[in-house]
Amino acid sequence: xxxxxxxxxxxxxxxxxxxxxxxxxxxxxxxxxxxxxxxxxxxxxxxxxxxxxxxxxxxxxxxxxxxxxxxxxxxxxxxxxxxxxxxxxxxxxxxxxxxxxxxxxxxxxxxxxxxxxxxxxxxxxxxxxxxxxxxxxxxxxxxxxxxxxxxxxxxxxxxxxxxxxxxxxxxxxxxxxxxxxxxxxxxxxxxxxxxxxxxxxxxxxxxxxxxxxxxxxxxxxxxxxxxxxxxxxxxxxxxxxxxxxxxxxxxxxxxxxxxxxxxxxxxxxxxxxxxxxxxxxxxxxxxxxxxxxxxxxxxxxxxxxxxxxxxxxxxxxxxxxxxxxxxxxxxxxxxxxxxxxxxxxxxxxxxxxxxxxxxxxxxxxxxxxxxxxxxxxxxxxxxxxxxxxxxxxxxxxxxxxxxxxxxxxxxxxxxxxxxxxxxxxxxxxxxxxxxxxxxxxxxxxxxxxxxxxxx
Numbered sequence: 001x002x003x004x005x006x007x008x009x010x011x012x013x014x015x016x017x018x019x020x021x022x023x024x025x026x027x028x029x030x031x032x033x034x035x036x037x038x039x040x041x042x043x044x045x046x047x048x049x050x051x052x053x054x055x056x057x058x059x060x061x062x063x064x065x066x067x068x069x070x071x072x073x074x075x076x077x078x079x080x081x082x083x084x085x086x087x088x089x090x091x092x093x094x095x096x097x098x099x100x101x102x103x104x105x106x107x108x109x110x111x112x113x114x115x116x117x118x119x120x121x122x123x124x125x126x127x128x129x130x131x132x133x134x135x136x137x138x139x140x141x142x143x144x145x146x147x148x149x150x151x152x153x154x155x156x157x158x159x160x161x162x163x164x165x166x167x168x169x170x171x172x173x174x175x176x177x178x179x180x181x182x183x184x185x186x187x188x189x190x191x192x193x194x195x196x197x198x199x200x201x202x203x204x205x206x207x208x209x210x211x212x213x214x215x216x217x218x219x220x221x222x223x224x225x226x227x228x229x230x231x232x233x234x235x236x237x238x239x240x241x242x243x244x245x246x247x248x249x250x251x252x253x254x255x256x257x258x259x260x261x262x263x264x265x266x267x268x269x270x271x272x273x274x275x276x277x278x279x280x281x282x283x284x285x286x287x288x289x290x291x292x293x294x295x296x297x298x299x300x301x302x303x304x305x306x307x308x309x310x311x312x313x314x315x316x317x318x319x320x321x322x323x324x325x326x327x328x329x330x331x332x333x334x335x336x337x338x339x340x341x342x343x344x345x346x347x348x349x350x351x352x353x354x355x356x357x358x359x360x361x362x363x364x365x366x367x368x369x370x371x372x373x374x375x376x377x378x379x380x381x382x383x384x385x386x387x388x389x390x391x392x393x394x395x396x397x398x399x400x401x402x403x404x405x406x407x408x409x410x411x412x413x414x415x416x417x418x419x420x421x422x423x424x425x426x427x428x429x430x431x432x433x434x435x436x437x438x439x440x441x442x443x444x445x446x447x448x449x450x451x452x453x454x455x
Contacts, residue, residue, distance in 0.1 A: 006109045009033030012073055016089065017080025018042065018060070021103040023049050024151035025078055028106065030058050039065060065089055074098050078106060081172035102176030104169060107152035109179070113143075113159035116166045116295060117211050119174060120188025120224075122342040123288045126281070127188060128168040129316050130292035130309060131299075135164060138296070138305030142166055146173075164299055175207035181214035185239070186222035186295050188287065190229040191341035205229065215239035220298045222291060225250055240266075242298055244290035254290040254297070261290065261310065263297055274307050280314045285349070289313075318445035320346055323452045328422025331413075331452045334429040335445030340365065343431035344373045350427070353379035355402070355420045357412045357448070360432030362386035367394045367431065374398035380419040382412045386436040408437055409444060413451035426452075 011034045015026045018040035030036045037059040044050060050060040061069070070077075070092040077093050077100045085091075085100075093100050108115060118128045125148060132144035145155040146167035159165055167182075174180075190208060212221050212233075221237045223230040225245035234241050243250035254263050256276050263271040273293070281289050293306050315321060323331040334346045338360075347354055354377050365387070371394050374381070380402030381395040388405055395403050402419045406412035409428070416426045428448045430441075438444040 006032060006106070011035070011075040013037070013076045013078060014039060014069070014074050015078045016040075017083055018047055018049060018062075019080050019082075021151040021153065022078075022080050023053065025103045025106050025153040026053060026058055027056065028110070028153045028157065029078075030056060032110075037061060039069060041065065070096060070098070072096055072098075076101065078103060079176060081170060081176065085175070099178070100176060101178060102173045103151060103153050104146075104167070104173045105177045105180050107156035107165075108177075108181070110153070111156035111159050111165060112161045113156065113163040113165040114161075114183040114299075115181075116164055116184045116186070116299065117169045117174075117180075117182035118167065118186045118188070118291075118295070119169045119171065119208055119211050120186075121191045121339065122337075122345065123188045123285070123291070124168045124170075125336065126285060126288040126316055126319050127186070127292045127295070128166055130281075130288065130313050131295050132166050133313060134292060134296035134301050134305050134309045135166070135299060137309055138301040140164060140299065140301055142299075169211065171204055171207040174210045175203075177210050177213075179214060180210070181216075181219070182211065184220045184222065184295055184298055185211040185215060186291055187211065187224065187227075187230055187233070188291055189224055189227050189341075191339065209233065212237050212239060222253065222294045222298065224287065224291070225253075225255075226287070242294050244287070244294045246286055246290065254294040256286070256290070261293065263293065263303070263306075265297075271303050273303060274310060279310050280312060281310075285315065285320060318441055320349060321445070321449075323449050326417065326452065326455045329417065329420040329424050329426055331426045332428065333445045333448050334427060335434070335441040335448060337429040337431060338433045338441060340367055340369050340431050343429040344370065346427060346429040347373050347377040350377070350425050353421075353424045355380040355382065355416045355424060355426045357382050357384070357406075357409070357416055357426065357428045358391050358430050358432070359383040359385035359388040359406075359412075360430045360434050360444075361436045362390075363433070365390075365432075367391055370394055370431065371398045374400055379424060380404075380416070382406050382415045382419070384408055384412050384437075385430075385432065387432045391431070409447045410451040410454075413448060413455070417455055 015038045039061045135142040142164040144166045219239040221239040225243040243253040261273045318335040321333040337343045375398040378400045383391045384406040434444040
């Protein structure tokens with residue numbers, strides 16, 4: 001049994017970053033009797049949460065990081081996941097031996113619920129959402145939190161041993177964990193991403209791997225059998241490995257076998273769930289459907305609940321989301337595709353001619369890996385944003401016949417609609433982060449959808 005207060009009473013804790021998770025964990029630690037200080041670079045005018053925290057008795061330091069902020073008096077530093085470890089504050093904390101964690105570690109320590117952690121370069125949100133729906137349909141008490149909905153530290157402490165806490169976890173969050181031990185952990189895939197944060201592919205993989213670092217026999221690791229990285233990782237894990245695969249049989253987990261979504265249980269029994277053609281998630285998202293089914297089944301979800309959700313779940317907003325058909329052209333919003341692999345997966349989900357809208361933040365990626373899929377799938381492309389020129393160059397190398405440059409998303413939709421004909425698909429799958437022009441992929445996707453409805 002974990003201590004109800006986590007041992008935080010009387011501790012001096014610095015929370016770095018006044019975002020949703022920072023506010024939530026500061027409130028939680030304060031309620032547990034810790035002496036909490038929150039620090040953020042943003043000015044007070046941009047921090048409406050500060051007054052509420054201060055009224056609760058939490059010290060808030062805004063407008064920068066004052067000299068001497070990091071000192072031996074701190075028992076713990078809880079950082080916003082997005083703050084890179086190379087920043088001087090965190091380097092100073094490491095030098096002084098101050099433990100640095102993310103909110104995930106705190107939430108895990110303070111919950112009695114069994115945790116499911118889902119990570120990967122692509123497909124996390126779709127898979128996490130589908131697991132939550134499957135468990136709910138199966139009558140299994142569960143809540144979905146983390147990068148979806150409420151912060152983990154808002155939800156975790158009030159849950160009991162009979163519940164599952166289903167959490168989408170990024171490499172940023174996992175890098176700041178120490179003892180975190182999910183009952184079920186799932187790695188969906190791994191492609192080069194966030195290397196500006198991690199500095200190397202090795203650090204990125206190591207951070208993702210922390211999902212399994214503390215698992216023991218009896219815990220479950222759900223891995224993608226079709227991923228070289230996952231196959232290499234499996235022998236190193238202490239948890240029981242369940243697989244999912246679109247391409248080959250598995251000894252335990254989910255697979256597509258003779259056209260059917262099929263589960264193989266630990267005792268060797270096979271369950272044919274439904275024809276793969278009946279799974280509503282489009283194209284490459286079949287991987288997410290298989291992964292979610294393996295996770296839910298491992299959590300005790302009845303097979304009937306899996307079948308019903310696989311037949312009815314169409315995905316989540318901004319992930320290969322159907323928007324509308326206009327003049328015979330179908331428009332899809334895949335704004336969450338912030339790297340080349342995600343955009344490739346989206347393009348390979350269609351057999352129709354595609355007019356692609358791509359672009360966004362320039363992270364120095366050359367996008368050469370997109371040339372083959374551009375050659376096979378694209379009728380046209382409209383690029384925008386900082387990375388627009390290099391994407392346009394790759395499209396030219398691929399021989400894409402129709403190529404245009406736009407100023408922003410709404411302009412790109414108008415241009416794409418002129419290039420497309422009835423029977424085509426216009427696909428927003430940017431292959432880049434949104435932060436050159438938009439505050440988030442959600443804002444970018446919403447603007448795309450509104451522009452489509454305005455056609």
